Amino acid sequence: MDTMYQRGKIQEESLYYEHKKCDGSLTLVGVSTFLPEEHGGDIVIEIELIRSTEGEKGQQIVNVAAFVEAASAATPGAPRLVALQATARERRNVFASLREAVRTRSLGQISQALYDVGGRYRRNK
Structure with a gap:
């Protein structure tokens, strides 16, 4: 643990896995294989990001200080x-x-x- 060996190996394997997912060489059920018949391509879902207002941020800072x-x-x-x-x-x-x-x-x-x-x-x- 002190030499960070495990963390390094985990990072390497994670990067390897992500590359295989991106280039399509890793089979993922429902993502790259066994798609529904009516599937016409990439499924895009719009997600609305909700950001805090300046007032909410200020109130949280006051709450933490209190x-x-x-x-x-x-x-x-x-x-x-x-x-x-x-x-x-x-x-x-x-x-x-x-x-x-x-x-x-x-x-x-x-x-x-x-x-x-x-x-x-x-x-x-």
Whole structure:
């Protein structure tokens, strides 16, 4: 795991699989074979993207700031984040510590605490 061997192999196999799908050499039932009789070509479905308005974005930022402030006042010193970091450093299962941390900490705070322990993932090029 430390040498990222598994992740590299997964990326290589995924890329190989995607190339085979795109060039048609991989048989996919219902996509490249066994199509319905009335199928006349590519099926195109229009999907409407729904974007947040500036007001909704602003309100969510205010909500997160209020949550962080209320949680910080209730539990100063962030003991749950410290416990989560300790669990990660010891390479134990972080699920239970993570469940405790989400009760009083935001996703950004939890992510930053874990980044402090293990760093950020950088994709191989």
